[in-house]
Amino acid sequence: MRETSGTQVRRGRHGPFRRTLIALASVLSLAAAGAPAAQADAPAPPAGWTQVFVDDFNGAAGTGVNTSNWQYATGTGYPGGPANWGTGEVETMTSSTNNVALDGSGNLRITPRRDASGNWTSGRIETNRTDFQPPAGGKLRVQSRIQMPNVTGAAARGYWPAFWMLGAPYRGNYQNWPSVGELDILENVQGVNTVWATMHCGTNPGGPCNETTGLGGSTSCPGTTCQAGFHTYSMEWDRSTSPEEIRFYVDGTNYHTVRANQVDATTWANATNHGFFIILNVAMGGAFPAAYGGGPDSATVPGHPLVVDYVQVLQAGGGGTTPPPTGNRDAYSAIQAESHDGQSGVSTETTTDSGGGQNIGSLAGGDWALYKGVNFGSTPAKQFYARVASGAPSGVSGLVEVRLDSRTSAPIGSFSLANTGGWQSWKTVPANIRDVTGTHDVYLTFTSGQPAEFVNVNWFNFGR
Missing domain, CATH: 2.60.120.260 (Galactose-binding domain-like)
Incomplete structure (x- = not known):
């Protein structure tokens, strides 16, 4: 997801008693209608890896996310930040369980809705933690098992689901993109069978990272389409290699890699010499969908959720030490x-x-x-x-x-x-x-x- 108005050219303390019966009924009916199968838990870390964060989204249907792990980003932008989240999207993000809720089957659902006046709402959650980065000389893996909104064709116009990360210095500043770094692990628009992965950095427009396009790659989902089934989307940030590199995967297949020597040393350091936070959201409209036909419009069908089984962060090597403060x-x-x-x-x-x-x-x-x-x-x-x-x-x-x-x-x-x-x-x-x-x-x-x-x-x- 872009955090400035220049989006990628190619694409771009409330408890359950406060939640409405309508929202609860909506989530329950989706579960009853045959929610996609979810794993009971995130997979055990492979040999040599240590789990540093996980959320399996296990909980009662119709409840919100665990606020010890996540915070809601609401409205149409950050306070003092660019309008429409900097991307031209048209929805209002909410913390309502009508938009963001567990389904009781081990999944999180982020569901865009449209009211009778044509106004869109959706959900955006971000980790409270902003310190996700590899240890010195080690690796970081961020992954999630996700089914994209199961909608295609004209009914999917304007859908823009994403699983991504922003550099910690962005939180509370909102004017320093893209220099502080952005790592898009999963982006999709218009219900096409494609996953995009991108690193954003440097200056905008243009600069060493080709903004606002960024350093990106894409592939189709193997086997079932991205919309028809779950796939595992992951990013490995590897500080054990020379040059340092960031690799993107779908179902274990590496389809895009960004290396430190693709840009100058200062640009790379500014984008990576700090922690990151993780974001899950479904936007509606904006520059990325516009590049693929536009929307949302009257043909767009609301109510198709991004379904998330788990989010997991692992690290390996490097002694597991935390770097000293670096001016995040x-x-x-x-x-x-x-x-x-x-x-x-x-x-x-x-x-x-x-x-x-x-x-x-x-x-x-x-x-x-x-x-x-x-x-x-x-x-x-x-x-x-x-x-x-x-x-x-x-x-x-x-x-x-x-x-x-x-x-x-x-x-x-x-x-x-x-x-x-x-x-x-x-x-x-x-x-x-x-x-x-x-x-x-x-x-x-x-x-x-x-x-x-x-x-x-x-x-x-x-x-x-």
Whole structure:
């Protein structure tokens, strides 16, 4: 999926009680109608490989995804990012189980819908983790067993399902594509029996990675078509080879490879010297479908889901060590609080704050959230700003603190917060901090003399 308006030229805390009976009935009826067979679990890692992430999407029919693993991207773009997700697509993404739900048979279904007025909705989920990359000298494999929306011909016009990854620096910035890297493991449009794989990098348009087309390849699905059955789509990022290479597979067959020596060293480093997060979505319309006949239009038939059996991440070799922080995040751009790399006591919910998206909540004394690789640059940061809200009862307050590189290090700055008028009554609070330069892991820690929750956080950043 493209994250700027220049799409590839060739192509481009709500519980179940909040979900409607209509959405539940929709998912159940799909399951009853003969859901595609799913494996009970993701396959065991091969010899020499270690599993570092998995979601088998096992759960009751009509329930949402596990928000410990995933966050919903909703609306028509990221806050402050390009409109229509930067691709020209026409749907509104939602967290409704009418669009994103488990089917009770071990599958996730992302289903585009069209209402009586012709408006489209669909779903887009992203891993909370943004640290997926190979260990030094090792390999990373990201794979999923998927059936594409089972619709073809005129009825498929405008369908654009995808399984892909974006570089961690994009989360909270939204203006640095394609330099931070994008790895498209699966893309498809118009219900054709083709899977596309692409790496995006460099500058746009043109540049060393031929943007907005990117460095891509494609093939047909072996055996059954991409739409008629499940296939396993995977990417192996290999730092044990020279040059380093990223390989794309369908059902174990390598059909496209991108090597570091295809671009200059700076372009490759900017695109790969950091972690990535994983995305699953079904877009409707946009530049890629437009290149194959357009849509959606009156002939397009809604309701055909992308069906996902599991998502699994494996790594091999390299000693399994985690690289030091490499400046994944810009200290001076909004860092979305829900994009943490680790946490304790933190939950995620939909926010009503300007720009939408999600915030973290249920924050009380002793809770914390980690944000890796925050780059402060060479000119010292002197200010911390956080977008916060509180519905804490009278007499309950606490400190929002910033610490560097360890949860037990002395805070470099903090501010006190009490009730702001409600858990979604937002204000931006500044605090002075000790001068900071360089790249650090940032911890937000929460301290209070009472056990009660006292703060929600939507985003934060720093200033000079």
